Amino acid sequence: MLVLEATACVAAVEVDADDASDTRTRPKGAEPKSAREALYAAQSLPALEASGNPVAPLVREYIDIFPDKPSSSRSWVLHEIDLVPGAKYCVTRQWPLPGDQVEAIDAFFESRRQAGHVRESLSPHSSPTFCVKKATGGWRIVHAFNKLNDTTIPAQTPIPRMDMVLDTMSGSTKYSAIDLMDGFYQILMCVEDVPLTAVSTPSGMLWEWLVMPQGLKNDPVTFNRMVSNLLRPYREFSPSYFDDIFIHSPQDGMIDVEVHLDHLRQVFEEMRENKLYANLKKCIFCAPEIPVLGSYVSKEGVRADPEKIEAICAWPVPQDQKQPRQWLGLAMYLHHYSKNFPLTIQPLSQLLKADATWSWRPEHQTAFDGEDEFVNRAHHSKPFHVVCDASDFAIGCALMQFDDEGRERVVGYQSRQLKQAERNYPVHDKELLAMRYALIKFRVYLLGEKTFAIFTDHASLRTATKSPHLSQRMARWLSLFSERPLQAGQDKHPRRPRFRRPDYVESGRHAIGDEDDDECAVCVAEGVAAVEVAATSPLRDLISAAYGSDAECAEMLKYLRDQSNTARRRLSSRSRARVDRYVLDGKMLTYCVDRSDHPRIVVPLDDDLRARLIHEFHDTPSGGHLVREKTFASLSRDFYWPHMYKWVRKWVRSCEACQRVKPSPSKQAPLRPLPVAIDPWSSVSMDFVFGLPRDAQGRTGVLVFVDRFSKMVHLAPVAVSVTAVQSAAIFLEIVYRHHGLPSLIVSDRDPRFTAAFWTELFKTLGTRLKMSRDGRPTRTCKQGSRRRAEKLLHVF
Template identity: 65%
Template sequence: MVLDSMSGSVIYSAIDLTDGFYQILMRESDIPLTAVSTPSGMLWEWLVMPQGLKNAPATFNRMVSHVLRPLRDFAPSYFDDIFVHSRAEGDLSAVEVHVRHLRQVFQVMRENKLYANLKKCVFCAPEIPVLGCYVSKNGVRADPEKISSICSWPTPTSPTELRQWLGLANYLHKYTKDYAGLIQPLSSLLKKDATWLWRPEHQAAFDSVEKSLASAPILMLPDDSKPFHVVCDASDFAIGCALMQFDDEGRERVVSYQSRQMKPAERNYPVHDKELLAMRYALIKFRVYLLGEQTFAVYTDHASLRTAMKSPHLSQRMARWLSFFAEYNFVVHYKPGKNNILADALSRRPDYDPRTVLGRQVIDDENEDDDHCAVCIASGINLTNVSPEMDLRDEIVAAYADDAVYAGIVAYIRAPSDETLRALSRNTRNQIDRYHLDGDLLCYNIDKFDAPRVVVPNDDNLRARIIHSFQDSPMGAHLGREKTFAAVSRDFFWSHMYKWVHKWVRTCETCQRVKPSKSSQAPLRPLPIATEAWRSVSMDFIFGLPPDAEGRTGVLVFVDRFTKMVHLIPVSDTVTAAETAAHFIDCVFRHHGLPESIVSDRDPRFTSAFWSSLFQLLGTKLSMSTAAHPETDGQTERVNRVLKDVLRSYATSFASWSSFLPLAEFALNNAEHASTGLTPFFANNARHPRVPALIAVGHPTLTRT
């Protein structure tokens, strides 16, 4: 942020403070803690803050930032460095403004007894060193001395020397567009248990980094007054992107560029998803500049991405990514590959190609997935037609190799030995009997009576994909943290799953938008507790919904008071008693038989002569709730409220709500109920339903009778 604040300035000064720690007094009660002994046997105490205390640098930095806070627009600081930058203002030249700024800084230093080391200061210069680089009105460039040190570094002869060299080179990675690809062969030498053997490909990578840094370009400082635009591209093995702006002369300049290799699973994505992955990577990398922008452009050489937001044919992965894109305000433009030179080159670096580079390590970007649990289905995405993805089982199995813990467990199960057992942590060894292999799929169960659960490795995309299928998909219905966790943990396992689900739901835009705040309810009159499935049924109507394609504006709700199973039927607001009876026979009686009692509100549809005669002939008792407190039938009232939330979460068109009722009914019946601890589906059928995630992974319980 220090560099970004200097955009537009043309004259600079750098002030280096000296003996700054000694300007801060020690708290009187802490002075004895600083006592040091001397050869004479005397103890001396520090009255001011000495060098070497753990919190001394942070304390000093905070003090300098505090005293310069009124001047931070033109005098940012970093520990003992103050950078003053100026530009022309009104009738004053840049030099005159800069002199005024320097006077203000000196006045603050004088008042707070801060002193500068004149030998290290630079005043009124067109370019100054700032935090390892040089800043001028043209932009920011790498420090020539650091580049010279890298280029003159002798060829490493051990992993330690290579780490030292990479530590220096990493500091300048933002100045080269293909840094991750260039150092990839070198990083393979630093892998655990890797044998040190310097081959020609390593020397070539070493020379390429030196050459790239030696010709590093001048990057443009970001200017908030000008719009940003992003270019991105994907090849078969890598993705690349660049943040761009036009300078005052109309030239397109690079602010920053990034590229990385694809992970093994990502290389199996279809072309459309790879291009979308490159766009997502760009927005993550440049989030600080793009989030909150009014509108910015994203250029890609994949024309179909222009309509990706409106497509009704979305894979689950694409839907998750589009929900992330909903945070930004941008327009996608098509730029053919022959014109998209920069991003195209970033993504097609030959060093990235796994077909030409064998046995090289893929470098993961640690900061790429900062918001991976905070994704949700964006408003306006139609998920009624979901296309199949790559086999989930294959992705999970392939990802075990990248998870050190589960890779070790799989290795031990396949070849039990003292050596493979010792490679595991103590906690893992204590629980090793809970794991077993179902083919090539690792499963976990607490004891022999516990149903096996598929172990999901430490792959953010896989875990997010699974949670998405249970929470955000039409079958999940956004039912909340507890129900989603119960559904996911029933068939899958990974560490800290509850935290994942909690963060996912807490940051789900749809959940926050459609769920009402809790409010107090009127007192309820308790009903007799049901003791058998479908022995007592509650029913109610929901009206006031938008007309669907057939003009229906209501929902008839049946709830079994024992198992909590729900049946939903769309109806018109003019539904008659005879039609209601027909729905009851079609949806309840033919599946579950006749209940002994029905709990309903005082509604003409239920008190009509036809309705009463029907239940008298069948010997069914009609229980009525109190007129003063219709919430007596609290169970159905609760279902009604949840159903309204579910339909709001589904709605892509208000007139299409009735087409989602079957999915809403399934979601409610497959969600664990707090009063029973079971899902209504399991309580009625003594088994859990098969869902797409289980079919995709080939869950072991599906093959059992």
């Protein structure tokens, strides 16, 4: 069971204000694809005036609240960062970047400095800055607020309930929608928390934000609280949801247009007074129906967004027995709890029998079209979860809920074909692309959720998202996950739906089948996202498929199949020297040094595949985070690629868990024996022995003196409370009086021997004291002499 730990891999990303929700606009010159896009395509002042929209004069009057860029910040709204008790400095080292990215970062901060958004900082906190490539060109500036977000206490401000917003809006006659613009930069940071927002740049600068930067943990909550407070007097006709403001007006005995214009004027005036700005291109005015939070609201009520179920409703008519079986596999998973579903699909079930003759009839078409009836309306009081899937040719997702009886219901579907460039992505990038696609399409449902789950099916996402140096594409996609932190949890999902329409498949392309399904594990998030990962495609198939992208392996496979001189000449000199070590085992290329060696699977030049193998042999519970030699020995028993040991050494050396948990080996001085004594009583060992039977004077110990040359022993009875001064007197009486002053005295680090009096005494006498190591008292007196003396005293 594999669990994706996404907390360490998701960075808080500074994105353009329009990018986060820019799913409703198309490139300039492109034709709208749906009624939704047609609504937004006409939203400009000239277009409003040309179409005779009654709101056009009002928009011209308040044109200052629709600027290209906001000009000032509000001083009465402050964003605060509450850290968990005991939180330390949030510091992440800045890594170097290419020159063009450094220039883009410096230009960005210079523009923000001129706008009064940032200033130079001396803060002890620091978060790194880097860039990701925009789809339209240029660089997007990214702040990795990971550590700061991890130590931030999540805000508990209530989020507006979408079901209440929809219920209050349905039944009106005129609707408008306003999309707020660049709202985060309009909110000031609390003065005490400004140092926490410090960010570093590759050019060596440290800046701190005076306004609320995008990417902080509680940014959306602060912005929503600000908008809700401003519009509280108008909530009867103007509900809000984060950066979306909706205005709805019933007829109420008056001309509905006049009522609606009055409502718009009140909202516009409030926006002007509080310097709240909107993006005119993303606004809708005076329409009989508008899209609201994933649904359409009109006088007739609330209906589902047709785009949410387009992927299933537009499923092509089956042409053979295989295609309706694919459709039923999806439908049975998504709707086997529906009351009338078995009866509805009964004609299709009969068509799939082994002895049935393929003939598509009207009753089959009726059953096929009945899919639309089983898409349910979202209940915003219940949690959502998303199921994603990706194949070689398409991606798709389903938004789902559990009803009151615990049955799983489908709220909406989305799917699309992969573009030509996307089909070349690695498998984990396709799965991550499906997750990103789901979060964009179902964002209005999921943004207000405290917890929800996304189910996907690729184990490499667990390691691919952990790297601090993500690819440009992955870093850009992960920006959608930065609105809330991720936490790892566990759960199971019975089965994943399929979004693999037959008309998406190209000829000659192989679709991944259902036989590779396995148990799932889910990441439960506090906020925006959670991810469930399942073990999927067999490793041998992944390796075999990757041989084609490695020129050396591909040429070796051709030679082993043909055994021709021409194929041999195409091999590199290194491969020709080792050609006898390679053996073709079906589709797998194996390697063995000699006949006694166990054949090992050759892993092609695929960084993701090799990293996944090392991760499984080192980071997993079965790997046990062993040292590099043991990890290499375990991995090299079954796999081989050139310079494998260097890969393993670099991986183990950079393993965060190993560095954090395993103690670093400290250098220790070598053990050296004491010098051999050359004269009697020139070198003396002494030590205390306590715990002996009490004598007549109440003494329970002896002070032992041993000549290291002759092993002669002197014993002096002492009490437990013997002092350093008394010990020195005993030494002078027993040793010095009979044998003179020794040149070397060996003892342990007993306080009686290390006292100032004792040290000063022997310094005056010219004798060197040699202390034994801690925990090695047996070196002070010879073990045999001490043991015999102690045994003799116990006997008597």
